[in-house]
Amino acid sequence: MRICQIAVKRSIWxxxxxxxxxxxxxxxxxxxxxxxxxxNTNGIATPRCSLSLKPNLSSSLSSLHSFQYGSSKIGVxxxxxxxPVQVRQHALTIRNEVPQNADFPRRYSKKxxxxxxxxxxxxxxxxxxxxKKKMKNEPQKPLSxxxxxxxxxxxxLIPTAYKVYNxxxxxxxxxxxxxxxxxxxxxxxxxxxHVGPVGHPFKSCRGTQANIRKxxxxxxxxxxxxxxxxxxxxxxxxxLGKRITHxxxxxxxxxxxxxxxxxxxxxxxxxxPTKRRRKPIIxxxxxxxxxxxxxxxxxxxxxxxxxxxxxxxPDSEIVAPVDKExxxxxxxETLQAWERMRKGAKRLMGxxxxxxxxxxxxxHVGPQGHKAQNCGAHKHQQRNGQHGWQSSVLNDLIPPRFxxxxxxxxxxxxxxxxxxxxxxxxxxxxxxxxxGAALPEQYKSTMRLDVGIPSTxxxxxxxx
Numbered sequence: 287m288r289i290c291q292i293a294v295k296r297s298i299w300x301x302x303x304x305x306x307x308x309x310x311x312x313x314x315x316x317x318x319x320x321x322x323x324x325x326n327t328n329g330i331a332t333p334r335c336s337l338s339l340k341p342n343l344s345s346s347l348s349s350l351h352s353f354q355y356g357s358s359k360i361g362v363x364x365x366x367x368x369x370p371v372q373v374r375q376h377a378l379t380i381r382n383e384v385p386q387n388a389d390f391p392r393r394y395s396k397k398x399x400x401x402x403x404x405x406x407x408x409x410x411x412x413x414x415x416x417x418k419k420k421m422k423n424e425p426q427k428p429l430s431x432x433x434x435x436x437x438x439x440x441x442x443l444i445p446t447a448y449k450v451y452n453x454x455x456x457x458x459x460x461x462x463x464x465x466x467x468x469x470x471x472x473x474x475x476x477x478x479x480h481v482g483p484v485g486h487p488f489k490s491c492r493g494t495q496a497n498i499r500k501x502x503x504x505x506x507x508x509x510x511x512x513x514x515x516x517x518x519x520x521x522x523x524x525x526l527g528k529r530i531t532h533x534x535x536x537x538x539x540x541x542x543x544x545x546x547x548x549x550x551x552x553x554x555x556x557x558x559p560t561k562r563r564r565k566p567i568i569x570x571x572x573x574x575x576x577x578x579x580x581x582x583x584x585x586x587x588x589x590x591x592x593x594x595x596x597x598x599x600p601d602s603e604i605v606a607p608v609d610k611e612x613x614x615x616x617x618x619e620t621l622q623a624w625e626r627m628r629k630g631a632k633r634l635m636g637x638x639x640x641x642x643x644x645x646x647x648x649x650h651v652g653p654q655g656h657k658a659q660n661c662g663a664h665k666h667q668q669r670n671g672q673h674g675w676q677s678s679v680l681n682d683l684i685p686p687r688f689x690x691x692x693x694x695x696x697x698x699x700x701x702x703x704x705x706x707x708x709x710x711x712x713x714x715x716x717x718x719x720x721x722g723a724a725l726p727e728q729y730k731s732t733m734r735l736d737v738g739i740p741s742t743x744x745x746x747x748x749x750x
Contacts, residue, residue: 386736388731391686399645402676437525437563443637453626456596457514464620470717472509473491475499476503488503523561525561531656541558621726642677645661691710711729
C-alpha cells in the first residue's frame with residue numbers, strides 16, 4: 287500500500303489503485319485530518335475523479351457525508367476517518383518601520399571627521415575581494431559603462447530632476463509667505479534658530495562671548511536663509527571634464543547644490559549651459575576618454591512645448607496669507623514640496639554622484655571632487671587646504687536644521703528644567719505644523735509625541 291500526503295485548499299485529483307490519501311483541510315477545519323482508503327480489488331486502474339472541498343465547516347461535513355454514503359462514479363466504498371483536532375498557536379508580531387522614539391541627530395564637533403556612509407570595514411573588504419580576483423588572473427569583463435558614466439543622461443530621471451527643481455522653487459516661495467505669519471527667531475551670536483512665539487530658554491549658545499552670557503541666546507528675527515541653509519557648489523560645464531584646479535576657483539560660478547544636481551540630471555537652464563552628449567564616450571584608459579563622432583546625427587529639435595520652470599518671487603512681492611484656511615493650505619503645500627524635493631534628490635543622488643568634504647560642509651556635484659584648496663576646517667594646514675572628499679548623504683545636500691518642538695503654541699513656553707521631555711523636528715516641518723499642517727509619520731519619533739510632559743518640577747523629579 288502506497289501512502290501520499292496532499293495539502294488541499296479547494297480540490298484534489300487522485301487515481302485509482304491500492305492507495306491511501308491523506309488530505310489536510312486547511313480552509314475548512316483547522317487541524318482536521320481526513321483519511322480515505324480506496325481499495326482496488328480487480329487490479330484495474332480507477333478512472334480519474336475530482337473531490338471538491340468547501341471552505342466552511344458545515345458544507346465540508348456534508349461533503350464528507352456524501353463521500354461515504356452517496357453514490358460515486360468509481361463504484362467502490364470510501365472509508366473516512368477523522369483524526370484528533372490539533373490547534374496551532376502563532377505569535378502575532380506587529381512591525382513598524384518608524385520607531386516610537388528616536389535619538390536626536392548627533393552634532394559633530396569641528397575637530398571630528400564625518401563618518402563614511404559605508405563603513406570603512408566594508409570598503410576594505412570590497413578592496414580585498416577585488417585584489418583576489420586580480421591575483422587569480424580571472425578574465426575581466428569588457429569595459430562597458432552605462433549612463434550617466436558614459437556621458438549620457440538617465441532618461442527616466444529627467445522628469446524627477448524637473449520635479450525637484452520646481453519643488454525647491456515652490457518651497458522657497460511658500461516659506462517666505464509663512465515667515466510673515468509664523469514667528470521664527472534666530473540667535474545673534476550662533477546659528478541656532480527657534481520656531482515659536484518666544485525663543486527657548488536653553489543654555490546652548492556656542493557663539494562669541496557665550497561664557498559671559500552663560501550660554502543664553504539673544505534672539506532676533508530670523509531670515510529665510512536661516513531656515514533653508516544655502517549649500518552651494520561649483521557649476522560644471524562638462525560633468526566628465528577635467529577637475530577644477532585651485533587657480534580656477536574664482537572664475538567658475540557657484541550655484542545652489544540642488545540646482546547643480548538637477549542640471550546634471552537633465553534640467554535645461556539657459557543661464558547655466560552644460561554639455562549634452564548624444565553618443566556614449568569612448569574610453570581609452572582608466573581616466574582618459576574621447577567623445578564619439580556626432581556629425582552624422584541629425585540636428586536636435588527643441589522640445590515643443592518646453593518644460594515649465596518656476597521662478598522665485600521677489601521679496602517685495604511676497605503677500606502674506608489672510609485667513610486661517612489659506613494658512614493651512616499653504617502649510618500643507620509647503621510640507622509636500624519639502625518631501626518631494628528630498629525624495630527626488632535622494633533618487634538623483636543614487637545615479638549622479640555627490641561628494642562632500644569630511645571636515646567641512648563643502649559639496650561638489652560630480653564624479654570627483656575639485657582641487658580648490660579652500661578647506662578651513664580643523665588641521666587644514668596639514669592637508670594644505672585640500673578637502674577630504676567622500677560620498678555624501680541627503681542631509682549633506684539638504685540640511686534639515688532641527689529645532690525644538692513646541693507642544694502647544696498657545697500654552698506656556700518651554701521650561702529649562704523640562705528639556706529632556708521635549709522633542710525636535712526640522713525647521714520647515716515645525717513651521718508647517720504650527721501653521722496647521724498634518725504631521726508626517728516619519729518625524730514623530732524625534733518629536734517625542736508619546737512622552738508626557740510634567741506640569742511641575744515635583745512630577746519631573748518623580749520620573750525614573
